[in-house]
Amino acid sequence: MSEERPTLRTTARSLPIALLRARETVMGPIREMLAKSGISEQKWRVLRVLDEVGPVEQTAIADAACLLLPSLTRILSAMEKDGYLVRRTDDTDRRKSIVELTEAGRALIARHAEESNAIMTRLERRFGEGKVTKLLDLLDELRASGSER
Amino acid sequence: MSEERPTLRTTARSLPIALLRARETVMGPIREMLAKSGISEQKWRVLRVLDEVGPVEQTAIADAACLLLPSLTRILSAMEKDGYLVRRTDDTDRRKSIVELTEAGRALIARHAEESNAIMTRLERRFGEGKVTKLLDLLDELRASGSER
DNA sequence: ACCAATTTGTTAACAAAGCAATCAAATAGG
């Protein structure tokens, strides 16, 4: 009767660690790109979310961009001061503040869109376009299965 | 001939963002678990890496745990003070300092191993064991293709 | 054997992120 000490799987087979490592691999070139504009990873995510969904309240941005509300508050203040977006309180619910991109914000995205796409295309060539698609599908499903129950 | 303004793919189809969102989904329950011991995500990764590879130098830990060396230095100092690990300078190369878990460090891991495995098992039941395997394989390949060239 | 270049880790300084507590506005229930 041996004493059963439970064992953890290897870090390469740990989903959170594997996701993090994979992400670090992919982020390298993108970080370089953003560094040129003095834009952080987080700000870039906020820009993309706003560009995608249009004017929204902060809680929705935080959820979509994987940021906590307190962090987002500070990021938005900085970006508002830089003229990339504006905040206005919602008419029907004055707790909410609605965030919206300015023309300068949209221009900032446009300025990087081409290079960003090129980076992604290069990755798809090296890794395989089919695999990227398959991976994105699995990630979507994983996220969806997390909200269940 | 229309002016072609390049467009970014949706955030759900952006690999870095999808990886991050998926990771947030998975990390939720694990964060709760670690909070009970007052251990940060980063410290937990360090513990697991050390448990997996045994005594190693810090650069290797930083690489495996996705941490920058300065951050790791602070984290290791704190963990050493808490008695979870020890540092000693390497015999053959005295620049290196070799880090090793103590019994207390291993005990800390053992204390969480069962719950950690349960969390992962539950995820596999909901998401599908085969999909988890497939996903981990793809993530490994992605990471490998990043080091090419 | 020597000296320049590289590697390994630490420290400092500052921006940024996470977490807990707080505050303000809105909603729900008696």
Add this chain to the structure above:
DNA sequence: CCTATTTGATTGCTTTGTTAACAAATTGGT
């Protein structure tokens, strides 16, 4: 109504991330 709870956002404190500078040890060429 009016108080109790919920929701949305901000403020304070601690831990990380980031860049640069530094010390110490090693490597490699001459």
